[in-house]
Amino acid sequence: MSGLSELLTKFSQTHGTSGYEDNVRALVVREFKKLVDEIEITPLGSVIGIRRARPSPKSSRRAETSRLLVEAHMDEIGLLVTGIEDGFVRFDEIGHFDPRVLPSQNVLVHGRKTLPGVIGSRPPHVLSAADRKKSLALRELFIDVGMSDARVRELVRVGDFITIDRNVIALQNDFVAGKAFDDRSSLVALLEFLRLVQRVNHAWDVYAVANVNEEDSATYVGALTSTFRIRPHMAICLDVTHAQQPGLHDDAAPTTGAGPCIARGANVHPRVFEKLRAAAARATLPHQITVYGGDTETNAWLMQVAGEGVPTGLVEIPLRYMHTSVETIHLADVTHTAELLGALLQTLTADDAKDLQGERFVRAESKRARAKPKRVVRTPARGKKLKRK
Amino acid sequence: MARKNSNREKNTAPFPAFENQARAPTTQPLTPFKRLLKRLSEAYGPSGSEEGVRELVRDEIKQLADQVRVDAFGNLIAQRRGSGSRRKKIMLSAHLDEIGVMVSFIDTRGYARFGTLGAVKPLTLLGARVQFENGAVGIIGRQAQGAARTEIDMEALFIDVSGAPTAIQVGDSACFAREFLEAGDFLIGKALGARAGCAILIETMRRLKKSPHDIFCVFTVQQQVGARGAGAAAFAIQPDVAFVLDAASASDMPGAPAQGIALGKGPAIKFQDEGALTSARAREMLLEAARQTRVPYQLDVTPRAMGDTLPIQAAREGVPTAALALPMRYLNTASEMAHSRDAQDAIELCVMLLQRPV
Numbered sequence: 246m247s248g249l250s251e252l253l254t255k256f257s258q259t260h261g262t263s264g265y266e267d268n269v270r271a272l273v274v275r276e277f278k279k280l281v282d283e284i285e286i287t288p289l290g291s292v293i294g295i296r297r298a299r300p301s302p303k304s305s306r307r308a309e310t311s312r313l314l315v316e317a318h319m320d321e322i323g324l325l326v327t328g329i330e331d332g333f334v335r336f337d338e339i340g341h342f343d344p345r346v347l348p349s350q351n352v353l354v355h356g357r358k359t360l361p362g363v364i365g366s367r368p369p370h371v372l373s374a375a376d377r378k379k380s381l382a383l384r385e386l387f388i389d390v391g392m393s394d395a396r397v398r399e400l401v402r403v404g405d406f407i408t409i410d411r412n413v414i415a416l417q418n419d420f421v422a423g424k425a426f427d428d429r430s431s432l433v434a435l436l437e438f439l440r441l442v443q444r445v446n447h448a449w450d451v452y453a454v455a456n457v458n459e460e461d462s463a464t465y466v467g468a469l470t471s472t473f474r475i476r477p478h479m480a481i482c483l484d485v486t487h488a489q490q491p492g493l494h495d496d497a498a499p500t501t502g503a504g505p506c507i508a509r510g511a512n513v514h515p516r517v518f519e520k521l522r523a524a525a526a527r528a529t530l531p532h533q534i535t536v537y538g539g540d541t542e543t544n545a546w547l548m549q550v551a552g553e554g555v556p557t558g559l560v561e562i563p564l565r566y567m568h569t570s571v572e573t574i575h576l577a578d579v580t581h582t583a584e585l586l587g588a589l590l591q592t593l594t595a596d597d598a599k600d601l602q603g604e605r606f607v608r609a610e611s612k613r614a615r616a617k618p619k620r621v622v623r624t625p626a627r628g629k630k631l632k633r634k
Numbered sequence: 635m636a637r638k639n640s641n642r643e644k645n646t647a648p649f650p651a652f653e654n655q656a657r658a659p660t661t662q663p664l665t666p667f668k669r670l671l672k673r674l675s676e677a678y679g680p681s682g683s684e685e686g687v688r689e690l691v692r693d694e695i696k697q698l699a700d701q702v703r704v705d706a707f708g709n710l711i712a713q714r715r716g717s718g719s720r721r722k723k724i725m726l727s728a729h730l731d732e733i734g735v736m737v738s739f740i741d742t743r744g745y746a747r748f749g750t751l752g753a754v755k756p757l758t759l760l761g762a763r764v765q766f767e768n769g770a771v772g773i774i775g776r777q778a779q780g781a782a783r784t785e786i787d788m789e790a791l792f793i794d795v796s797g798a799p800t801a802i803q804v805g806d807s808a809c810f811a812r813e814f815l816e817a818g819d820f821l822i823g824k825a826l827g828a829r830a831g832c833a834i835l836i837e838t839m840r841r842l843k844k845s846p847h848d849i850f851c852v853f854t855v856q857q858q859v860g861a862r863g864a865g866a867a868a869f870a871i872q873p874d875v876a877f878v879l880d881a882a883s884a885s886d887m888p889g890a891p892a893q894g895i896a897l898g899k900g901p902a903i904k905f906q907d908e909g910a911l912t913s914a915r916a917r918e919m920l921l922e923a924a925r926q927t928r929v930p931y932q933l934d935v936t937p938r939a940m941g942d943t944l945p946i947q948a949a950r951e952g953v954p955t956a957a958l959a960l961p962m963r964y965l966n967t968a969s970e971m972a973h974s975r976d977a978q979d980a981i982e983l984c985v986m987l988l989q990r991p992v
Contacts, residue, residue, distance in 0.1 A: 264905075287952050288954055327936050403893075428635075462910065464910060466910065466952065469948050473952075
């Protein structure tokens with residue numbers, strides 16, 4: 246598992262919040278180049294890696310190859326510079342931190358230069374009895390980069406982004422802890438899945454997508470627009486979910502190390518859920534089931550309604566301490582997520598797409614209705630296109 | 635996994651120096667730009683009833699565009715073709731609609747109950763005059779709530795149209811009735827946040843002699859009730875890049891957050907809108923245009939107000955979208971206040987933005 250752990254470390258320690266994904270995007274493109282046939286970047290900055298179908302020689306030819314979209318978001322939660330006071334940096338959040346976990350964190354301020362900083366707070370000695378009981382609000386926190394006011398103003402501007410500076414720690418028994426495992430652990434599972442299917446025949450094209458802008462405001466604009474562009478026949482969203490931990494003893498919550506969670510509920514197409522579960526069962530992969538009445542608070546929520554609507558599934562990696570700098574997962578859950586996706590891809594036949602595209606009923610005597618519907622012509626995709634050499 | 639509903643705390647840092655005190659109203663005749671702004675500000679046009687103000691804008695923009703149309707949703711789209719060989723489709727949008735109230739019940743004496751359109755606060759309504767599309771005017775009154783009550787509930791308010799009770803019907807909308815005012819360098823009026831964006835867009839097209847790009851000026855409807863018009867326009871136009879012209883809440887007032895923008899220091903380039911981070915690429919184009927024209931500008935990170943950014947950004951395969959805002963005090967009241975130099979700087983910046991190659 247060392248290759249996987251290395252890759253996760255690399256992705257976790259790359260810095261890029263929602264709206265500022267440049268560094269992560271560069272890394273994704275570099276990794277995709279080894280694994281896919283074509284790479285596209287959408288107008289908003291999401292990366293699409295296309296691995297064309299490798300049908301087995303026996304299979305019949307089809308006019309249009311079906312498209313399977315598998316995505317993870319590449320942005321992380323972070324902070325945004327709102328002002329500079331006497332050389333100390335004030336900030337707002339991008340996505341949602343619990344402000345109580347921020348004091349004493351190491352951070353990187355991504356200004357004209359990348360500056361290491363620390364989030365300071367008043368020492369306990371000078372606090373009143375009442376203040377000692379209170380936690381600090383976001384607006385009371387500040388970053389110390391150890392520079393004069395004038396020098397900070399030269400290098401840092403309002404609107405620059407800030408990330409937590411934290412290296413990945415290997416715990417015992419293949420547990421690892423670090424920042425941005427939401428959702429870079431899924432991104433690593435996506436890459437691992439692409440690696441697994443390199444020498445395998447599959448009837449569907451695979452569109453692997455690293456999306457921007459998931460963590461800010463829950464509008465999922467990156468996933469919505471990249472899914473619109475691809476018009477997939479089936480889409481799988483990869484994200485993380487809350488696992489059991491002290492203080493969270495929900496019977497329904499999944500356990501770390503017990504396999505990826507296949508989600509079920511209004512956000513998930515029932516046939517996609519069945520296909521995922523059948524694939525897991527056939528490959529005898531450990532898996533768990535999570536249930537959502539409505540909004541899953543993932544990209545899946547808007548991927549489902551992109552364009553004419555997309556049959557969407559959701560696979561989640563169980564994770565402890567979400568949105569902190571010590572998000573903790575079990576590496577086997579990442580591997581099993583990749584294997585589950587591999588198993589799913591291999592079960593997909595050309596007929597499966599028809600099964601998922603809805604139905605059309607025509608009254609027998611209606612001549613006009615019997616006429617064939619016009620074929621929808623796909624507009625050529627825009628944006629950058631990098632062909633594999 | 636994203637999380638919704640942050641319990642964001644209000645920033646109540648000490649207020650900065652209170653500069654630029656408003657001077658007494660001037661008596662000189664208004665410049666053409668201010669005359670346009672006056673007409674737009676005083677026009678009737680709450681969300682859903684934008685027809686009157688749309689016709690005003692249409693009259694202004696039609697000599698300045700190759701083609702003008704109104705889409706099915708009610709957005710006004712003016713198009714000007716560019717001459718460049720590597721031209722892009724650039725969309726600029728401003729919203730037509732303003733906040734308002736909608737009548738839900740009228741009693742026999744001529745008192746009307748109402749619902750709200752957009753971010754209307756009960757505090758700002760007390761004693762206000764409101765105007766209906768047909769010119770009828772009502773006064774907002776408040777029913778007795780007991781002497782101790784210091785808060786105002788929206789439910790306790792009513793519109794008094796006893797002067798002409800038959801002039802209005804259930805479902806009619808009204809907006810503030812308030813005259814536009816010029817006070818020194820400051821511009822004051824109702825709906826100024828919305829209409830200054832429209833005026834800046836019209837004036838930009840007037841001054842823009844030549845552009846390499848295909849330009850689409852979109853005057854959107856129903857922004858105040860959830861940014862509902864802009865997405866339809868962006869879906870139809872499929873622009874390569876889009877810019878939203880809007881207002882940004884200034885904080886150069888007593889008791890306002892210390893970090894923030896001020897009037898008279900240039901237009902604000904926004905980093906966030908409600909539900910959206912503006913796109914870095916489009917933001918960079920604004921910054922570059924500002925640097926080339928050397929107009930002052932401010933960077934606006936904190937306030938998250940309703941805006942057209944998200945629906946445009948989310949249209950089809952995604953549209954890089956940024957927002958340029960006019961700093962404004964007392965937003966969503968009958969007396970929104972802006973600085974005339976900021977408006978001129980914004981126009982200059984927009985003209986440069988459209989002249990440059992992308």
